[in-house]
Amino acid sequence: MKNIQVLQGLNFYSEISTTKIVFKKSIKKSDEIIKLVKEIEDLHPVFLDSYDIKENTVYIRSKLTFLWRELAETLLNLADGKITYKEARDYAISEVIKDRIATMSIIPLLFASQKQNHEITPTALLEERVKYSKSINRLYTIGAGRNSQIINFASSSKDSKIAKEIQRDKWSSNLMIERLGLPTPKWQILDSADQIEEIWDLYEKPVVIKPTGLTAGSGVSTGIDTIQKAKDAFRIAKEPTKKHIGKTWQQKIMIQEQVPGDDYRLLVIDGKLEVATKRIPAFIIGDGKSTIKELIEETNRDPRRDTSKPTHILKPIKIDPPLLRLLEEEGLTLDSVPRKDEKITVRKVASMSQGGITEDFTDKVGPEIKYIVESIASSIHAFVVGADILCKDVSKPLTKDNGGIIEINTKPEVYLNLYPVIGQQREEVADVHIEKLLKDNKTKKIVVIGQFAKDIPTLLKEGSIFGSYLEEGDVIGEYKENSILINSLRINSNLDKEKAIQSLKVNALLDVIMIHHRDWADAESTGLGFDKIDMVVVKKDLSSNKTYMRMLKKYKRKGLIDKIKII
Numbered sequence: 230m231k232n233i234q235v236l237q238g239l240n241f242y243s244e245i246s247t248t249k250i251v252f253k254k255s256i257k258k259s260d261e262i263i264k265l266v267k268e269i270e271d272l273h274p275v276f277l278d279s280y281d282i283k284e285n286t287v288y289i290r291s292k293l294t295f296l297w298r299e300l301a302e303t304l305l306n307l308a309d310g311k312i313t314y315k316e317a318r319d320y321a322i323s324e325v326i327k328d329r330i331a332t333m334s335i336i337p338l339l340f341a342s343q344k345q346n347h348e349i350t351p352t353a354l355l356e357e358r359v360k361y362s363k364s365i366n367r368l369y370t371i372g373a374g375r376n377s378q379i380i381n382f383a384s385s386s387k388d389s390k391i392a393k394e395i396q397r398d399k400w401s402s403n404l405m406i407e408r409l410g411l412p413t414p415k416w417q418i419l420d421s422a423d424q425i426e427e428i429w430d431l432y433e434k435p436v437v438i439k440p441t442g443l444t445a446g447s448g449v450s451t452g453i454d455t456i457q458k459a460k461d462a463f464r465i466a467k468e469p470t471k472k473h474i475g476k477t478w479q480q481k482i483m484i485q486e487q488v489p490g491d492d493y494r495l496l497v498i499d500g501k502l503e504v505a506t507k508r509i510p511a512f513i514i515g516d517g518k519s520t521i522k523e524l525i526e527e528t529n530r531d532p533r534r535d536t537s538k539p540t541h542i543l544k545p546i547k548i549d550p551p552l553l554r555l556l557e558e559e560g561l562t563l564d565s566v567p568r569k570d571e572k573i574t575v576r577k578v579a580s581m582s583q584g585g586i587t588e589d590f591t592d593k594v595g596p597e598i599k600y601i602v603e604s605i606a607s608s609i610h611a612f613v614v615g616a617d618i619l620c621k622d623v624s625k626p627l628t629k630d631n632g633g634i635i636e637i638n639t640k641p642e643v644y645l646n647l648y649p650v651i652g653q654q655r656e657e658v659a660d661v662h663i664e665k666l667l668k669d670n671k672t673k674k675i676v677v678i679g680q681f682a683k684d685i686p687t688l689l690k691e692g693s694i695f696g697s698y699l700e701e702g703d704v705i706g707e708y709k710e711n712s713i714l715i716n717s718l719r720i721n722s723n724l725d726k727e728k729a730i731q732s733l734k735v736n737a738l739l740d741v742i743m744i745h746h747r748d749w750a751d752a753e754s755t756g757l758g759f760d761k762i763d764m765v766v767v768k769k770d771l772s773s774n775k776t777y778m779r780m781l782k783k784y785k786r787k788g789l790i791d792k793i794k795i796i
């Protein structure tokens with residue numbers, strides 16, 4: 230659209246990518262357009278660095294240009310009266326943003342990438358959202374060129390396929406834990422409910438019965454101490470597996486001795502334990518006059534539980550059969566009125582997806598448990614692992630009396646570790662995550678302004694410009710005259726410039742990426758292309774333009790451009 234212009238990377242309006250939106254009439258700070266921009270800004274700094282209004286043009290400074298390109302159309306429709314403010318807001322936040330950036334597990338990683346001046350590029354998409362496969366909308370390439378990495382929430386291209394297959398099935402992950410000689414509660418697979426009678430006396434009570442291939446506490450029953458309860462639990466575990474009939478690995482049901490203690494999620498990044506978090510089952514606190522149902526509804530009004538926004542760090546407490554069964558076991562109903570300050574636990578499972586809360590325990594983890602979870606993550610070759618343990622004292626070794634390892638996850642919801650309800654916030658761990666993820670991403674980013682008689686790779690080989698700046702054998706990808714070239718060979722042509730540049734960024738073959746702009750006007754209309762640039766090459770007859778050269782030197786002083794060459 231002509232009234233939406235994206236300036237990618239450093240540009241001559243801002244050091245941050247800028248989306249220009251041109252409206253039919255002047256925009257004021259009090260207009261609904263700005264109200265919606267501010268509401269998005271308030272979600273998290275990742276979405277918007279700043280904005281300016283100049284008559285009928287709004288300048289949005291955000292490195293998430295792919296997001297603002299799509300949101301710009303919503304703002305234009307709002308300005309034209311085609312949709313109401315509520316419709317615009319709901320579509321922008323509850324559909325577009327939530328679709329692209331689902332939860333707080335990805336937001337801090339994108340924000341860390343921004344702060345470290347790494348490129349963020351949709352891996353498989355540009356403007357379009359593919360509604361029949363939401364997961365593809367949430368893949369992002371961080372960095373550019375060789376050793377850039379794809380992230381999907383906390384999971385990434387650095388997690389081995391084997392790790393993902395092992396962790397998804399509690400059967401295979403338990404086998405791996407046992408193979409490493411690490412402590413795990415006694416367990417086995419159940420072929421049928423009738424088998425429970427045969428093996429019942431082999432297990433200390435209580436036991437847990439659960440599906441091996443489901444997540445979020447689905448189908449899990451705990452505290453089982455009779456054969457009849459165990460058979461009922463088997464049927465409860467079987468029910469959610471019916472949704473996955475075609476996947477045999479999700480059909481298995483396991484029995485396991487229930488270990489004592491509290492529930493902890495330990496987050497390991499690149500082989501090192503970074504955060505430990507205690508997970509507390511959902512509960513309500515009585516006020517002496519409200520029913521349990523009313524207290525749950527009041528608890529769910531906490532804005533941190535608002536799942537319509539991707540920035541939620543808690544989930545609502547759902548009133549469902551497991552909750553009602555637990556209340557019944559305690560002699561309670563939804564209409565019961567707890568005493569003032571009385572704590573009523575409404576979940577047996579300490580799952581965030583079922584309304585639980587969290588407490589930071591990072592500084593209390595003992596060295597034995599630390600070595601256990603680091604051993605698992607390293608041995609399955611997973612860059613990120615969320616390891617779940619149950620234990621009485623997380624500072625002491627895991628034993629039959631103190632607890633054991635329950636399961637592992639290579640795609641953990643890391644927001645529960647980074648944003649505990651109780652204790653120290655750990656958002657800085659996202660910075661560590663990105664630093665480790667991209668430690669080998671050294672692709673050089675070069676911007677060329679002006680048209681040269683000889684192409685830059687030829688001059689590079691002659692050593693007249695770069696000398697030993699680049700290494701022999703480097704694979705060089707270029708955007709030049711609407712074409713993509715690799716090592717001076719034309720790969721494709723007649724390409725949109727913005728899309729072509731993004732294509733080079735996600736190409737992990739490249740040691741060097743060059744973007745050619747015909748002249749200053751070309752560079753001004755699209756942005757230089759990168760958030761941080763190793764070298765800008767300017768043709769000598771263009772260097773007399775003091776305005777543009779002054780801007781380049783300003784960015785060099787700020788460390789956003791490493792070298793400027795005039796030839």
